[in-house]
Amino acid sequence: MRNRFPALGPVLVVVAVILAIWYVAVIPMNAKWEYDQAARNGRELGFGEMVALTMAQDRPVLPAPHQVVIGVYEQTVGCDAVGRRMCRATTPLTLQGFGERITASFTSNRSLIYHAGITLSATLLGFLIGTGGGILLAIGIVYNRAADASVMPWAIASQTIPIIALAPMIIVVLNSIGISGLIPKAIIAAYLSFFPVVVGMVKGLRAPDAMQLDLMKTYSAAGRDVFAKLRLPMSMPYLFASLKIGIAAALVGTIVGELPVQQGGLGVRLLSGSYYGQTIQIWAALLVAAILAAGLVGIVGMIERRVLKRMGMAA
Amino acid sequence: MAMTDATSARAEDASAAVIEAKGLNLTFETNDGPVHALKDVDLTIRKGEFVSFIGPSGCGKTTFLRTIADLESPTGGTLSVNGMTPEEARKARAYGYVFQAAGLYPWRTIEANVRLPLEIMGYTRQDQAARVREVLELVELSGFEKKFPWQLSGGMQQRASIARALAFDADILLMDEPFGALDEIVRDRLNEELLKLWARTHKTIGFVTHSIPEAVYLSTKIVVMSPRPGRITDVIQSTLPAERPLDIRDSPEFIAIAHRVREGLRAGYEDNV
Secondary structure, eight states, X not given: OOOSOTTHHHHHHHHHHHHHHHHHHHXXXXXXXXXXXXXXXXXXXXXXHHHHHHTTOSSOSSOOHHHHHHHHHHTTTSHHHHOHHHHHHXXXXXXXXXXXXXXXXXXXXXXXXXXXXXXXXXXXXXXXXXXXXXXXXXXXHHHOHHHHHHHHHHHHHHTTSOHHHHHHHHHHHHHHTTOOTHHHHHHHHXXXXXXXXXXXHHHHHTOSOHHHHHHHHHTTOOHHHHIIIIIHHXXXXXXHHHHHHHHHHHHHHHHHHHHHHOSSSHHHHHHHHHHTTOHHHHHHHHHHHHHHHHHHHHHHHHHHHHHHHHTTOOO | OHHHHHHHHHHHOTTOEEEEEEEEXXXXXXXXXXXXXXXXXXXXEETXXXXXXXXXXXXXXXHHHHHHTTSSOOSEEEEEETTBOHHHHHHTTOEEEEOSSOOOOTTSXXXXXXXXXXXXXXXXXXXXXXXXXXXXXHTTOTTOXXXXXXXXXXXXXXXXXXXXXXXXXXXXXXXESTTTTSOHHHHHHHHHHHHHHHHHHOOEEEXXXXXXXXXXXXXXXXXXXXXXXXXXXXXXXXXXOSOOOGGGGGSHHHHHHHHHHHHHHHHHHHHTO
16 A cells, blocks of 8 residues: 655645745734834834734734634634624533534634635536536537637637636626526636636547557447547546646636625635735635645545546556 | 368368459558559458568558558559458458557456457447457466556567457458567467467458568468558468477478568569669
8 A cells, every 4th residue: 555645744844944934024024013113102122022023913914824823713713703602602612612613603604614615616616617618628629620720719718818807797797697696606617627627638538549549440439439438538637637727726716706796705705804904814715715725636636546546547 | 180171171262252452552642742552452362361461661561451451541443351342341340450559448457458349349248258258268368357458568468459359250350560569589479379369260360560480480371562662572372381380480491481581572672772
């Protein structure tokens, strides 16, 4: 049995280095405000005192890592997220109380778990639409010369338009025909995630070489057999590579789609955080989005390993 | 000696022409002008013959085999396979084709690779299983059913690809340098096995090679070809017995045939200089 986490040591070292750089960067980023405050109050600020203060600001330019982690905690199971009543009822915090808080957190619109759930559902729906559409488009491109010549340039052009410019228009147009809520965000997610799937699947479906296609011809194989028994299985490694990019892109698309809608989601937390200068809230939402993305890519990777192993192609 | 009689009886059956080419031409149009891959090729292959095509690269031996298989279309002359056009013969699944590379699907086990043509041709599951077992036994790969191709040596992979071509009921086996990428020792062994297999299955075999000993050892008929334009320069009817141990290659008869093949190849070469 192969060790599934062979690189845990190096990973931890990299994380430690990033955290160290982050902490060091916090000091000069936040120092100006502390010196200004001290000057206003007419007192001298020692270096040690200044460093301590930069790590504990309410609205820092750059929050320290531990502030972000505490922010995530506060905005998932903290009193702010679950509400005063639940907070009082479960203080001091027991394991059971912790569970109750998490349950409450799923439905509280002040909680990151609630908002992450909204983002996740639109991401998954958009990913499904994008993947399905991407695969169908790839099949069209591979089997039809006209589609190859006409669709591919449009697919490439579509990705050159900044999604941030396109998202509000998609939402406005769909809203005017009575579609709002989950679907418009999912469509924006699909818009970003279909492209890597198209590119990967076109490459994968075209991967069989002349000899393999000749072999099928000697069997007088029907087109659907060539597809099902040769092109499709051959495209699997390409598909999974694309799915990993696609699902991360779907998450980005959803978050961008949430900005103009303002009906919940991590995008809303990012935007409202920036409106009110709540930098810790922004960073906490970013961290949750990153965890979500890592989890989704990890799940796709796990399915990939299972499928390719069954196909005898485990890398 | 019963076997020799049977073989010669089959060879004498003049009506059973399986593959017949008359004035066959194939010209590829390229940017540098036309390339005559095949020029005025006349050849008759009878039922049960083992015919080798030998010649330097560019002589059209592979092209001829591919034309028989309807993987290339002739630009002139006539070609019939089992009394049909090559396309009809291909659609009637008249032949099995073994390529230079084994070309097994890496995502299928050996068993599933051999089953591939049977699935496509719509054999019943029961029939599929029986045939797979039978042909894997024939190529001595029993016990490797569940292995994936990468777990097998090159020689074993090529045997599996032969099994795949034998799995369905085609009378003709077309082989395009099937052992070209294998080392000499493995190749000798597979040659021996191929002869046994031919004796047991009574198939008509077309075999492309660029090895003189291989052609002489295997064939009942050796077709010597030469390039520019691709054409047949000599057709040698082998006088070797049907029973051929490996050391027959040291016999004077074998050496005489090999010499004639070499002369044919040289003549074709000198024509071009």
